[in-house]
Amino acid sequence: MAYRNFETTELSRRTLFRGGSLLAAGAAISTLPFGRAAFAHDVSQAWPNVAALADKYVSSRKLANLFLTFGWGQNDHAHTVGGGTLSLSGSTPVDESSLYRIYSMTKPVTGMAIMMLVDDGLLSLDQPLHDLMPQFRDMQVLVDPEGSLDDTVPTNTPITIRQLLTHTAGLGYLITSKGPLLDAYRSNGLVGGRVSRIPIPGIPSVTPAPNLEVWADRLATLPLMYQPATKWSYSCSIDLLGRVIEVASGKDFETFLKERIFEPCGMASTWMTVPESEVPRLTDNYGILAGMPLPVDPAAVSIYTDAPKIPSGGGGLVSTPKDYDRFLRMLLGYGKLGKERVMGENAVRVGVSDLLPATVDTSGSWMAGQGHGAGGRSVNGTFGWGGAAGTLSAVDFNLGLRSALWTQYMPTEAYPIRDEFMAALEKDLTAMRAAKAA
Structure with a gap:
């Protein structure tokens, strides 16, 4: 079966990554009124403008759901704002156990898996890829x-693990490459995350490589877009x-x-294939056309119920707000989740720091003007990334805050949700400050 692959779209991702909207909110949230209570509950009443934003999109049926989570430090549960339903055609409400396609929010997970192998002594950041x-x-x-593709020059320096973590190796992508290189990526089945079984006008069908090993071998036959360590x-x-994880660890990627x-973090509902029972x-998931949401991947026939030929470390996971919050909580604990040591403290500290090579022009x-760590943006003590279907997450180490935004629509720039969220957040905070000063 051919994939309907999200990486084949010609959609701009600048809205998603422009300023790390949720990351920037961290400093403003230091006076959260719900404090650091240990039990999850809806705090929409304390955030009327944020809650109104969620209600605007859900009640007008522009989206099926808009759900936000905020959690402090090692508190077991995140608090929630907003809601909605799993589907515009259904009545089942979303909650912290609902399953979302997280797309590129998979990248920080893969990045931390690499940092574990660095901590294990099986990899090093500046190790040439060709060693493995x-x-x-x-x-x-x-x-x-x-x-x-015939007009090329040799690389000046080898590709390294650091460059792969930070998008500075010079590799292409089905959403950034153009011309003959884009055609070659398509013909070689160099796909990432999946979108739908349904044919989508304007998006070519791409038959994926048969497995991750062949995918990597085919990639190695194609030229780079840029010299390594020169450009983001x-x-x-x-x-x-x-694939690096498979070679270094001796285990297949999903098993690792x-x-x-997943098991040490208690992430029992995070997969690349959704079990039928779940x-x-x-x-x-919806595609927004002229302001109207149209289902592109209905749950009942979702492509995510099929096992992927290519387990995508860049965009393949389905997870829940509860599960991903546990991953963020582990990061905030510098590798510990409660009393459980999941990964080394230094591995987290290095992974969430700015790892960009000094020679890179951004x-x-x-x-x-920003930094990039192990699979996510690193800015002023915050680390996180977003997904192609509207999800976004961050940890703020200065405040001990973990936060995420959950919804399902594509493309992300179809609605100005992130800008509106920031404005609503600031309105609520202004009211809180005024009330406190009165």
Whole structure:
């Protein structure tokens, strides 16, 4: 079966990554009125403008759901704002156990898996990729990123693990490459996350490579877009790290994530394939056309009920607000979740820091003036990333705050939700400050 792959869209992702909207909210949330209570509950009453924003989108049926979570430090549960239903055609409400396609929010998970292997001594950040995968030793670079695949020059430096973590290896992507290189990615089945079984006008069907090993081997035969360690360019590098994890650990990628992250964190509902028994918890995903949501991946026939040929470290996971909050909580604990040590403290501290190579030019990119860690944006003590279907998450180490926004629609720029969220958040905080001063 051919994939309907989200990476084949020509959609801008700048809205998603422009300023890390939720990351920027951290400093403003330091006076959260619900304090640090240990039990999860809806706090919409304390956040009338944020709650009104969620209600506006849900009650007008622009979205089936808009659900936010906020949690402090090692408190067991995150508090919630907003809601809605799993589907516009149904009545089952979303909650912290609802299943969402998190797409690129998979990247920080893969990044931390790499940091575990660094901590284990099986990898190092500045280790050449060809140490593990010799097929990447003699890579070529396009003279023109949109030009002929035959017009290339050799790489000046080898691809490293650090570069793969930070999108600075020079690799392409089905949403950033153009011209012959884009055609080559498609013809070689170099897919990432999936969208739908339903044919989507304007989005070519791509038959994926048969498995992750072949996917990586095919990638190695294609030229890079840029010289390694010179430019930040959003890429398939985190997907390639899934294969790196397999080679370094001796375990298949999904097994490694399950054994080293999901089970120790208690993330019992995070998968690349949704079990049939859990489909009743899965949200519908919508495409927004002229302001109208149209189902592109209904839960009952979701492509995520099929096992992927390519387990995508860059965009393949389905998870729940509760599960992902436990991952964020582990990061806030610098590798500990409660009393459980999931990963080394230094591995987290390094992974959430700015790992960009000093030689990289970020001007004109989504990372201009900002930092990038192990699979996520790193800015002023915050770390996080977003997903192609509207999800977004962050940890703020300065405040000990973990937060996430949950919804399901594509493309993210169809609605100005993140800008509106920031404005609503500030209105609520202004009212709180005024009440406190009175």
